[in-house]
Amino acid sequence: MDWQTLSKQQKRAARVLRHAVDRHELAHAYLLEGPEGTGKRQTAMLLARTLFCENPRDGEPCGNCRNCRRIASGNHPDVIWIRPAENTTTIRKEQVAYLIKEFAYRAVESARKIFIVEEAEKMTVQAENSLLKFIEEPHPGTLALLITDHLHQLLDTIISRCQVLTFVPLSEQAVEEKLVQENEPLYLAKLAAALTNDYEEAAELCKDEWIAKARSQVLQLIKRLYMSSEPVLPLIYEQFTLNFDSNQRMAFGLDMLLLWFRDILSLSLDRQEAVVYNDQLDMLGQLQLRFSETQVVRAMSLILNARKRLDAHVNGLSVMEGLVIKLGGTCTT
8 A cells, every 4th residue: 555545545544644645734633444455454554654764755765775664564662452352252451552652752763652452343341441541641653543444433532533534445447556556367356346345354255266157147147038949947947056056145146136237237338348247348248238228127126136136035046037037038128
């Protein structure tokens, strides 16, 4: 993560922090809140590296100096991370007490010390109260960064003592770009980014062999429905429901199907850059010629209704049986 990337993904947070750094006007405590996968932890890391970097370039930390490397590995003596201990679900008062003790000493290598609390909502009430006293009377040169996915679970008094920076869900394009930068195949990156705006979840999807198989079966289903004389229900019974073996996976399958019809609309509107199945342009083009926009919208409506049935805990096989029969008639109605 660098400031340029952060400015694209989280414009307000980047502007506030960058302005404060440039003017040497950082607040003593920031609360980074928002959905998982929106870059909160990376932002805390970026800010720490910016403040300690030995060879900054145009305001960007170099990433290669001793301080940048130690911060990235969690080994800088003046940057302390607090998170739930292994095999526990809470941040306990003893962890905050350790933090306060560490910060009572002078910074080891500079006049500044930073502490970063991950999953801050998991602090016990006792831990929060201890931290509150520390935030209310900060030591000179102390910077507190609290990270949370669930702002409402923190004490109001903690929230009121911090400058709150809200992180918004990443755009589909931003998630896709991050995945490609991590060397994920473009066809999977596009699909995962379209299925979730949570980068961490999208990255996990790309690494799961199931997603590639699921995508292949959705394409098979489309071919059976509209480009083959083979019956579609045997595919549902023999393969589809075996791979989409839970309501969560079946929901992903319906979403993949929905994206296919969204792609047809995108082509109709001359928006090829928005196409998710960009390696299937020939088949998309063929179906675009066969479907009117009204028929595409009807197909999407059928899939959304099937999704609602699935969310209401209707059996996945039953949902798919009804859906494919209705979708099979969409092209001729």
